[in-house]
Amino acid sequence: MISLEKFIAHIENELDDLEPGTLTANVNYRDLESWSSMYALIIIAFVDSEFDVTLTGDDLRNCNTITDLHQLVKNRS
Amino acid sequence: MKAYIKHIAEYYPKYILSNDDFFNIFPELKQKKDTLLKVGVSNRYVVDKETTASDLAFFAAEKLFNESQIDKKEIDFLIFCSTEFDHYTPTTSAILQHRLNLSNNIGSVDIVSSCTGFIHSISHAKGLIEANDHKNVLLLCVSTLTKTFHKKDANSQFLFGDAATAILISNRKEEGIGKFIHGTDGGRSDYIMIRDGGARNELTTNSFLEDVNEYGNTTCNANFFMNGTGVFLFGLKTVPNIINNILRKNNISIEEIDYFVLHQANEFLLKALQKKLGIPDEKFIIHMQNTGNTVAATIPIALNCLMKTRNLKKGDKILIAAFGTGLTWGGTIIAY
Secondary structure, eight states: OOOHHHHHHHHHHHOTTOOTTOOOTTSBGGGSTTOOHHHHHHHHHHHHHHHOOOOOHHHHHHOOBHHHHHHHHHHHO | OEEEEEEEEEEOOSOEEEHHHHHHHOGGGGGGHHHHGGGOOSEEEOOOTTOOHHHHHHHHHHHHHHHHOOOGGGOOEEEEEESOOSOSSSOHHHHHHHHTTOOSSSEEEEEEOSTTHHHHHHHHHHHHHHHHOOOEEEEEEEEOGGGGSOTTOHHHHHHBOOEEEEEEEEEESSOOBOOOEEEEOGGGGGGEEOOSSSSSSOOOGGGGOOEEOTTSOEEOTTSOEEOHHHHHHHHHHHHHHHHHHHHHHTTOOGGGOOEEEEOOSOHHHHHHHHHHHTOOGGGBOOOOTTTOBOGGGHHHHHHHHHHHHSOOOTTOEEEEEEEETTTEEEEEEEEO
16 A cells, blocks of 8 residues: 555545645545545545545545545555 | 347437536536536537427437438337336327327337436347347437436536437347346435435425535435435446446457447546456547436437447447446447
């Protein structure tokens, strides 16, 4: 599993409309101005493709930060 | 004799909702524009209040008769596939039989199916032709789903469009429509749903209470609802298995398939599936930019584009697969 820093960088790269540097380890992603259901799909597809791990809508609902998601993916990979 | 797809005609409502129009209606979404564009839709047709699904189907059928020169007397079965009907009863196919001036000596049936509707319907048409000696089945796959949207439901209004397709399925000696796989998981029937207004839940004032989801999208129980992440995940995880099962059922390898035409749900999902399956661009059809997701009509629209724009050879193998409301899925391989 890649480091948290690389995980954040990859996800930030996947998300259009996002100002570089706004996705930090502890920011609540739901507070991002551009947060949308498409962001959820992009994260689900990225994690499925890169780590062969399934994230659900509930997972995204139950986590708050990219650090939480990174830990979840790590636990499942 | 074998069943094959002989001709497809498309018909669209007059009004086009462009992305510029959309962002004028929902200016607050402009900041999310680049992300939203990943679903791959620039324009979509939207039907007016007075026009019904059967009206669109009628014009698609008339277009097919003009283009294909088949005589109406030669049609020996009519299938109307949609989730929008003129009345609770009688069937819309019966109304269309008369309106289209088709013979009284034909069968007609409505198939209530959404995104998997084309697959469900042509599997029936194949059965009629190959098991019961029918010669020409007219299939009408239609969607006017936009009529069911809440006016604040931006996600649905961006993704979906209305359309009608008329498909002539005829008989011939050579191989045509292959063997089908089908699937259903009613345990996830609430993923795509209009909860109230049917026999189970009557419409009450509560049906119209607005519900804003965690992503800020609005609908209510009287209007169309889709669990976007749930449906996306269903597509991502299920479609590769569907495709493998279709290949196995038809005893063919993925390399032998010339083209893949999947239900045009949204471009982002289609590209994720293409990557997962390792299908090259030239074999993978994405055709929804100017129509949006037209539910049961997406595969015939994309197939028609394929047949008109690529230099298809007789016998080319096209894998078609659909998935959606129900949840349901299915697919087959057709020989051009």
